[in-house]
Amino acid sequence: MKNKISKNAMSILVPVVSVIIALFIAAIVILLIGKNPISAYWVMLKGAFGDKAAWAANISKMMSLVLTGLAVGFGFKAGIFNIGAEGQMMMGAITATFVGINLGNVSPVFAIPITMLAGILGGAFWASIAGYLKAATGAHEVITTIMLNWIAVYLTNYFVVGPLAVGQGVPKSPEIAQSAQLPPLMTVQANTLPSGIIISIVMAFLVYILLEKTTTGYEVKAVGYNLYAAEAGAISLKKNIVLTMAISGALAGLAGALEVMAIHHRIFADFSGGKGFDGISIALIGQNNPIGIIFAAFLISSLRTGSNAMQFARVPDDIVTIIQGIIIFFVAADRIVRTWILKFSSPKGGESK
Secondary structure: OOOOOOHHHHHHHHHHHHHHHHHHHHHHHHHHOOOOHHHHHHHHHHHHHOOHHHHHHHHHHHHHHHHHHHHHHHHHHOOOOOOOHHHHHHHHHHHHHHHHOOOOOOOHHHHHHHHHHHHHHHHHHHHHHHHHHHHHHOOOHHHHHHHHHHHHHHHHHHHHHOOOOOOOOOOEOOOOOHHHOOOOOEEEOOEEEOOHHHHHHHHHHHHHHHHHHOHHHHHHHHHHHOHHHHHHOOOOHHHHHHHHHHHHHHHHHHHHHHHHHHHHOOOEOOOOOOHHHHHHHHHHHOOOOHHHHHHHHHHHHHHHHHHHHHHHHOOOOHHHHHHHHHHHHHHHOHHHHHHHHHHHHOOOOOOOO
């Protein structure tokens, strides 16, 4: 009898097995540099989950990673490689900051959603530029979004050293109004558990519903599966390309807005810290599934949080980058992992009668 594993089970097993393989290979690297991998991993676990402060730091990182992962994953569903989540996140942060600093006399009931909407629209607009260029001229979104990333970086730098500059030291903007700030769920030492994590997770479920339960989601996925078949089915390619990029950018822009509203309360140079690029990794590990992206974001945030503690064990935090790279490699080369899973799950090593 043939050994069969359902598609849903395989989509879970592939990233899980990839993580296990990555940890094993990284353990060999740790041994080669003369350190104890068991001690290193134990320190990493304590750094990510050891106490309330560790959990707060972990979830703070996870909040934006869920949204940037969703942004990239949504684009992938339509066959669009949105590599611009970094810039879209920055533009969301800029617009949220511009609006938020001017809402001092507005009730939080209105100030919070207005500031959040500003971030969403900023990211959506920035991504729509690349979407329009692709739809109208065929310009490849990888090139246009990379260029837009750099424009967003320099715009951020310009604002924090120019029109929005305040104080001494690191270039930064003023804080947004208290009424526009999201209250934390919990404060532990210098770390806060941001309430924005709830918004991120809710958005993941909303994106899932959009993709799986609506006509718009069907059209987006149809464009991703087969452009020509979608066009033959009277689905507008140009409309869906622009719409997909706008939604993708809106998610990344919301990530920037939440960073401002829940954590930093301002923008500064190098604001995003690479979270937009991490979204690419998270979308791949999560198999572009909105629910899978939640767990992938938690994995990456845990690795990043734990890597800070690993340095106390004199293990380079670059080990985490190695782990992340190996995971992505095996998830991307999923046929290799699928073959291994089928082989070892078969009673006779993959043979079938």
